[in-house]
Amino acid sequence: MSVTYPLGFRAGGIQAGLRTTPGLDLALIVNDGPADVVAGVFTTNRVCAAPVQWSRHATADHKARAVIVNAAVANACTGIDGFADCDITFSRVDSDACMSTNDTVVAMASGASGISLTGDELTDALTELCAILARQLVADAEGSHHDVKVTVTGAISTEAAVAVAREVTRSNLVKTAIAGNDPNWGRILAAIGCVPENVAPFDPDQVDVSINDIQICKAGGIGEDRNLVDMRPREVHIDIELHAGDAEAAVWTNDLTHQYVEENSEYTS
Numbered sequence: 625m626s627v628t629y630p631l632g633f634r635a636g637g638i639q640a641g642l643r644t645t646p647g648l649d650l651a652l653i654v655n656d657g658p659a660d661v662v663a664g665v666f667t668t669n670r671v672c673a674a675p676v677q678w679s680r681h682a683t684a685d686h687k688a689r690a691v692i693v694n695a696a697v698a699n700a701c702t703g704i705d706g707f708a709d710c711d712i713t714f715s716r717v718d719s720d721a722c723m724s725t726n727d728t729v730v731a732m733a734s735g736a737s738g739i740s741l742t743g744d745e746l747t748d749a750l751t752e753l754c755a756i757l758a759r760q761l762v763a764d765a766e767g768s769h770h771d772v773k774v775t776v777t778g779a780i781s782t783e784a785a786v787a788v789a790r791e792v793t794r795s796n797l798v799k800t801a802i803a804g805n806d807p808n809w810g811r812i813l814a815a816i817g818c819v820p821e822n823v824a825p826f827d828p829d830q831v832d833v834s835i836n837d838i839q840i841c842k843a844g845g846i847g848e849d850r851n852l853v854d855m856r857p858r859e860v861h862i863d864i865e866l867h868a869g870d871a872e873a874a875v876w877t878n879d880l881t882h883q884y885v886e887e888n889s890e891y892t893s
Contacts, residue, residue: 632656632734642694644891649695655688659735662688666728676728683730691730718793718877719765729754762876763858767883770802770855774862777872784824785873788864791815793877803879805855809833809841812862826868834863 627635633655640650655662664683666676682688731750741749762771774792779785792798795815801808812833816826833841838853840846860879 627653630734630737632658632736633732640694647695651693651695652690653693653732654690655732655734657689657734657736659733660687660689661733661735662686662691662730664728664730679728679730688730688732691732718790718875719762729757759876762878765878765884766887767881767885768878769858769881770860770879771858772799772802772860772862772877772879773874774864774877775872775874776864776866778826778866778868779871779873780825780866780869782871782873784819784869785866785871786875787819787823788816788826788866789873789875791819792862792864793875796880799877799880802855802860803881807835807838807840807850807853807855809835809847809850812864813841813844816864824866824868826866830867832865832867834861836861837863 627633633653635651635653637648637651639646639648642649662683663686664679666672666680759771762768772793774789776785776789779788792812792815795811795818797811798808798815801811813828813831816831817828827844829844831841831844832839832847834847835853836855836857838848838850840848840850840853842848
């Protein structure tokens with residue numbers, strides 16, 4: 625789906641030479657109206673990039689006619705000069721547990737379609753769209769071979785479910801096991817056990833773990849034959865049942881491969 629699928633928008637991209645490898649690296653999205661509504665959600669990293677600081681300021685009144693985006697350059701930690709340059713020009717995924725200095729989501733409304741939505745309809749549509757975009761971000765991770773969805777059910781609260789899921793998605797042992805097509809439920813349990821009891825209480829002897837619909841861990845012990853798990857698909861689904869409550873949550877991540885290490889160690893930023 626094109627970025628200009630919604631009525632009232634134009635977009636263009638060029639190769640401005642910002643990146644070291646050939647490719648489009650600068651985009652402009654223009655809102656032709658008649659409305660000029662905008663809202664943004666930005667990284668909570670305290671060391672955020674100048675464009676983030678500027679964009680927070682620029683969207684404070686919820687009005688904007690255009691957004692300009694660069695690729696391959698974080699534009700962070702550029703000091704006062706970076707913010708000055710910005711001033712006169714423009715400005716649930718867990719890939720590697722490293723919070724970006726410049727993650728930004730901006731939504732704009734042109735009003736050109738003439739369609740009015742209720743608050744619930746808009747919320748549902750935006751939630752679905754953001755889930756799709758988040759999924760695409762995971763698939764774009766450097767050197768990844770698997771996109772991994774960790775779903776936690778039976779938690780005492782949604783916050784507890786998120787905490788457990790995020791602990792699993794941030795475990796390098798789990799991520800490397802998946803990269804090696806190894807359905808290693810022991811590493812998953814080890815990651816779950818790192819969550820403080822006051823954050824997510826559960827009984828380790830009641831936890832079930834399934835990978836791609838095969839329950840290889842039942843009640844904290846051996847379940848079905850792990851050799852039954854097909855790890856060949858791009859998507860890997862890890863389902864964790866805590867048997868501690870009724871809440872659930874899911875977090876996406878990717879595996880940790882040799883290519884990821886190579887790509888992130890062979891260049892200097």
